[in-house]
Amino acid sequence: MTAIKHALQRDIFTPNDERLLSIVNVCKAGKKKKNCFLCATVTTERPVQVKVVKVKKSDKGDFYKRQIAWALRDLAVVDAKDAIKENPEFDLHFEKIYKWVASSTAEKNAFISCIWKLNQRYLRKKIDFVNVSSQLLEELPKVTEESVPSGENQSVTGGDEEAVDEYQELNAREEQDIEIIMEGCEYAISNAEAFAERLSRELQVLDGANIQSIMASEKQVNILMKLLDEALQEVDQIEFKLSSYEEMLQSVKEQMDQISESNHLIHLSNTNNVKLLSEIEFLVNHMDLAKGHIKALQEGDLASSRGIEACTNAADALLQCMNVALRPGHDMLLAVKQQQQRFSDLREHFARRLASHLNNVFVQQGHDQSSTLAQHSIELTLPNHHPFHRDLLRYAKLMEWLKSTDYGKYEGLTKNYMDYLSRLYEREIKDFFEVAKIKMTGTTKESKKFGQRRLSLMATLPRKESAVKQETESLHGSSGKLTGSTSSLNKLSVQSSGNRRSQSSSLLDMGNMSTSDLDVADRTKFDKIFEQVLSELEPLCLAEQDFISKFFKLQQHQSMPGTTEADDLDGGTSSRQHNSGTPLPVSSEKDMIRQMMTKIFRCIEPELNNLIALGDKIDSFNSLYMLVKMSHHVWTAQNVDPASFLSTTLGNVLVTVKRNFDKCISNQIRQMEEVKISKKSKVGILPFVAEFEEFAGLAESIFKNAERRGDLDKAYTKLIRGVFVNVEKVANESQKTPRDVVMMENFHHIFATLSRLKISCLEAEKKEAKQKYTDHLQSYVIYSLGQPLEKLNHFFEGVEARVAQGIREEEVSYQLAFNKQELRKVIKEYPGKEVKKGLDNLYKKVDKHLCEEENLLQVVWHSMQDEFIRQYKHFEGLIARCYPGSGVTMEFTIQDILDYCSSIAQSH
Numbered sequence: 001m002t003a004i005k006h007a008l009q010r011d012i013f014t015p016n017d018e019r020l021l022s023i024v025n026v027c028k029a030g031k032k033k034k035n036c037f038l039c040a041t042v043t044t045e046r047p048v049q050v051k052v053v054k055v056k057k058s059d060k061g062d063f064y065k066r067q068i069a070w071a072l073r074d075l076a077v078v079d080a081k082d083a084i085k086e087n088p089e090f091d092l093h094f095e096k097i098y099k100w101v102a103s104s105t106a107e108k109n110a111f112i113s114c115i116w117k118l119n120q121r122y123l124r125k126k127i128d129f130v131n132v133s134s135q136l137l138e139e140l141p142k143v144t145e146e147s148v149p150s151g152e153n154q155s156v157t158g159g160d161e162e163a164v165d166e167y168q169e170l171n172a173r174e175e176q177d178i179e180i181i182m183e184g185c186e187y188a189i190s191n192a193e194a195f196a197e198r199l200s201r202e203l204q205v206l207d208g209a210n211i212q213s214i215m216a217s218e219k220q221v222n223i224l225m226k227l228l229d230e231a232l233q234e235v236d237q238i239e240f241k242l243s244s245y246e247e248m249l250q251s252v253k254e255q256m257d258q259i260s261e262s263n264h265l266i267h268l269s270n271t272n273n274v275k276l277l278s279e280i281e282f283l284v285n286h287m288d289l290a291k292g293h294i295k296a297l298q299e300g301d302l303a304s305s306r307g308i309e310a311c312t313n314a315a316d317a318l319l320q321c322m323n324v325a326l327r328p329g330h331d332m333l334l335a336v337k338q339q340q341q342r343f344s345d346l347r348e349h350f351a352r353r354l355a356s357h358l359n360n361v362f363v364q365q366g367h368d369q370s371s372t373l374a375q376h377s378i379e380l381t382l383p384n385h386h387p388f389h390r391d392l393l394r395y396a397k398l399m400e401w402l403k404s405t406d407y408g409k410y411e412g413l414t415k416n417y418m419d420y421l422s423r424l425y426e427r428e429i430k431d432f433f434e435v436a437k438i439k440m441t442g443t444t445k446e447s448k449k450f451g452q453r454r455l456s457l458m459a460t461l462p463r464k465e466s467a468v469k470q471e472t473e474s475l476h477g478s479s480g481k482l483t484g485s486t487s488s489l490n491k492l493s494v495q496s497s498g499n500r501r502s503q504s505s506s507l508l509d510m511g512n513m514s515t516s517d518l519d520v521a522d523r524t525k526f527d528k529i530f531e532q533v534l535s536e537l538e539p540l541c542l543a544e545q546d547f548i549s550k551f552f553k554l555q556q557h558q559s560m561p562g563t564t565e566a567d568d569l570d571g572g573t574s575s576r577q578h579n580s581g582t583p584l585p586v587s588s589e590k591d592m593i594r595q596m597m598t599k600i601f602r603c604i605e606p607e608l609n610n611l612i613a614l615g616d617k618i619d620s621f622n623s624l625y626m627l628v629k630m631s632h633h634v635w636t637a638q639n640v641d642p643a644s645f646l647s648t649t650l651g652n653v654l655v656t657v658k659r660n661f662d663k664c665i666s667n668q669i670r671q672m673e674e675v676k677i678s679k680k681s682k683v684g685i686l687p688f689v690a691e692f693e694e695f696a697g698l699a700e701s702i703f704k705n706a707e708r709r710g711d712l713d714k715a716y717t718k719l720i721r722g723v724f725v726n727v728e729k730v731a732n733e734s735q736k737t738p739r740d741v742v743m744m745e746n747f748h749h750i751f752a753t754l755s756r757l758k759i760s761c762l763e764a765e766k767k768e769a770k771q772k773y774t775d776h777l778q779s780y781v782i783y784s785l786g787q788p789l790e791k792l793n794h795f796f797e798g799v800e801a802r803v804a805q806g807i808r809e810e811e812v813s814y815q816l817a818f819n820k821q822e823l824r825k826v827i828k829e830y831p832g833k834e835v836k837k838g839l840d841n842l843y844k845k846v847d848k849h850l851c852e853e854e855n856l857l858q859v860v861w862h863s864m865q866d867e868f869i870r871q872y873k874h875f876e877g878l879i880a881r882c883y884p885g886s887g888v889t890m891e892f893t894i895q896d897i898l899d900y901c902s903s904i905a906q907s908h
Helices: 002-016 105-122 134-138 140-147 150-165 172-184 192-216 218-286 291-299 305-322 334-370 373-378 386-405 407-458 463-476 488-495 503-551 589-600 604-618 622-640 645-673 687-702 709-733 739-757 760-785 790-804 809-814 820-828 832-849 857-882 894-907
Strands: 018-028 036-043 050-057 064-071 077-079 089-093 097-102 128-130
Touching (some): 002 064, 036 105, 050 105, 077 105, 097 105, 291 334, 305 334, 334 386, 334 407, 386 407, 386 503, 407 503, 604 622, 604 645, 622 687, 645 687, 645 709, 687 709, 687 739, 709 739, 739 760, 760 857, 790 809, 832 857, 832 894
Parallel strands (some): 077 128
Antiparallel strands (some): 018 097, 036 050, 089 097
């Protein structure tokens, strides 16, 4: 490295009047290694310029060339990457960041040290040195000597230091003196040797004068020494006098020490007396309970408001006295122990009195509320517990005191309250639900009476109607009823043929209408009763929960002492019973509120489930009403507190309601699959199609603006798929009614229902129903119409076959089998009278196939008319193209066809 440095100095920097101070062998980081040298240089002329020069070896030879140079004043940051570990990488931040990797850490440290020293000496702007050891910057020469090998130390670092120290800048006074001297010697610039010789002679003259001056001052030195001897004698005399004075003061000092010690003892005694008085005042002020408080705790009236207030204040005062923070040593005093024992006795006595009184209040509440049950059993309302809660809340502060002082009695009161109140609420809630069930079942009794009246009405019907009824029942087979209040008479009216227009039909319609109205009335009444039940239960639970949190001081969501299991709250004997002083911890007070509510209202969930089962038994469609109402109340409860007892209980009941709803949907699908059809009777609108219409109409009215619309949409999807599949199944099994008629009528009914109800989730099914209706209408028209002009149709099929074989249309008339005479012969076989007769027979056939409920006869007849006209125009076109100028035409026109169709429709 020394040889390279000398070579670079000689070849590159000396010609540019620069001196090389430090050198480091580097390559760029992250790329293919191409070595170069970074050099720190200074100019030999003033003003001194410091540079960092990049030198690279030439590609054409072994000589080096100068590639780029940066002024040191442009250097902003030197980043050594790591101040602790050895790392050869470093960054120089000029106008951009240059990343380098040195050949060794020692070279990097020497180069950075040189940069730091040049910055300290020449630059006004300080460079930031990042991740550089402070020891390296503070003890530069030492670090350099330790880091650099001995061979390079002298050549690189030592040379740099000498080169830097060679030049020292003159101060202003030195510059001024040199300028004066040089002005006195005009040839100072032209002849430097003569100037230096002159300065040497003047320096010798000054040295001689200084020696003579020193020799002349020897006499004065002797005089000074004599004066110093006299001063020493005076000092000895003063020291003797000071010693005598010190002996006299020693006795005075001893006396003062005795006085000081006596004063210290007096001060210590006074301090002890003050502290003792302070301790006595502290104990008296904090551990003395007023006689009035003691009397209130022992004999206070817990029934009156004034007595409760006095007992509350006395209990708070007692708690403050018991919880006072005693200072060290206080607990060893006999008086303190006696006072603490007295406080404990007072606490135990008052806690027993309070617990006994509150237990009596709980029992009395049960008796008082029982007297009001008969009054509320008539109406669908629950008794109001607000007066009882209001009276008990007067003891809330005493309960808080009992909770903090005697948790065992507090827990006992909690269990007793739950026991008494659970029995009371159980009686009230069961009576309440009995009233609700009576009101619900009363509706069903009216339905049964009306059903008996309908059966007597059916007995008056003619035998023909009874026969039709039997056929209809055989069509339904074992499909059963979708709901508990849907009558078989309703199904009979849906599937009856269009030929029944007698008095019995009107009687059936009257009975059907009354049954439907009764179903709506029953369901509406059930909905109101169920809503009233939930509306009564919700404020009851919320009021009780609010009272529990305030009375038992459980509103704070924090850990508290208590039991860890619900069994302990239920009063069961646990193997982990504990003393009142060491209660077991529970998860939180919020959990304790929920456990208390669960114990008190343990009968709500089974009673609700029984009521739901009864409603579902009365009418399975009631599950729709219950799902909407229950979802709304669960949503409301969860917005208030998602983890509350009410929210959890209603959520569990909602699961049961949802299960019943799913069961209702599954039963309807199963009933669709079990439908059987009769081989002798006409099908018409299938019962499950009409029942889906009833279900959808009812569901849309119930679920309007409901929270659980998604459940209904899923049910719709399942039902409509079942309807589609089973309509097609029944159509395939039908023998008397054509398949296309069954599909056309039922899908037309489905499309009409979906269009009227505008159910957004069934838009795709609505389009599918419309497409199926259109396809089967067209199929039925083509199948029924067939080929009304059969011979003419065969004739023109032969004409089209000849044209397809390559014969030109105008040359077909020259064919023997298809000449004009043959055409006229075929046309004469279809006069207008025959055509009208054929259309009349077709109309009767269609009328026989279709049912009256959908009223599709005119639609089908119009489609057949259009299809017939299309065939007519097709024949006319073939005649015009293949027999031009022949004058051959059909014996009836399009207008004749329209007249025939119109007169046939009007005649029927």
